[in-house]
Amino acid sequence: MTRTLKAAVFGTGSWGTAFGMVLADAGCDVTLWGRRAALADAVNSTRTNPDYLPGVELPRNLRATTDPAEAADGADFTVLAVPSQTLRENLAAWAPLLTPDTVLVSLMKGVELGSAMRMSEVIEDVTKAAAERVAVVTGPNLAREIAARQPAASVVACRDEAVAQRLQAACHTPYFRPYTNTDVVGCELGGAVKNVIGLAVGIADGMGLGDNAKGSLITRGLAETTRLGLAMGADPLTFSGLAGLGDLVATCSSPLSRNHTFGTNLGKGMTLQETIAVTKQTAEGVKSCESVLDLARRHGVDMPITETVVGIVHEGTPPMVALKELMARSAKAER
């Protein structure tokens, strides 16, 4: 008889909890770690996460704790689902507690400010784990839809295909269909940059621009993501897959996307501070637009949409001025 696999999920926000449900539904014993005792108690006593997934009944084989050692104990998979810019500091505290040989799994879609590292690189840097033991889950996976067990495909990326296959088996359910990929760089870039393009499309929606603008931003956004990916050694085909186009379409079409909604509020004329005040959850693109632009400059890649988003979000450029500048760029061939 095969042993029941154990998973630790660090982060009791919407995606940490929803992916914990997926793992539990697939048969794993899951322990969520969260900072707040009140939320961990609510998960254990009411079998719901009232703060992040109200109304969703959690599986019986999922529990929560505020003790990172208890969560980490014996975990076959250690899943990381905290905001990207907090990962390094949190993981440094958790690293001594981790089970040797556990597979470290990033759910995060961001790039670290300052170092411009992808999340798997931060994980390797902090834990000294080999890249073959670090995996990424990404794709069109809006947490609320997954928590409602609505169907979605996903990507499980790891340099070691066998490790990706183990994780794939551990999270495959009737409603969640993961595909493996060994292009970790491309998969992570797809996830991080789509948040920036999601902001751009949200801004356009908020300004009242039409579907032609949306289609143009999605397509040219994918073009600049692919350019960056090529410069960083990614497989260009990854960007036409779930981690690229798939996630971009879901994010840019859905009111459930925090990045899209954040952009819409900016496009409607809210200030950055007002928009931050009404945003209760992590919109990674707001910070990662700067680290993505940093990566682009380090690699000598032109990313005009990302640059425009940085201008609007961080430099106070009015959206209408930014739009005129983007449209007035020199004419060129599509490729």
Ligand SMILES: NC(=O)C1=CN([C@@H]2O[C@H](COP(=O)(O)OP(=O)(O)OC[C@H]3O[C@@H](n4cnc5c(N)ncnc54)[C@H](O)[C@@H]3O)[C@@H](O)[C@H]2O)C=CC1
């Ligand atoms: N929500 C979604 O639909 C999806 C989210 N993601 C990614 O997953 C990651 C996590 O996002 P969500 O769970 O949606 O965010 P969230 O905002 O719902 O939850 C974030 C969690 O991190 C905790 N947290 C905040 N600051 C912290 C700190 N300094 N130290 C420790 N914990 C802290 C919060 O208390 C909360 O439990 C992000 O990188 C996001 O891009 C990826 C796919 C889908």
Ligand SMILES: O=C(CO)COP(=O)(O)O
């Ligand atoms: O990554 C996501 C869907 O795949 C969620 O997008 P937001 O972080 O914009 O909500």
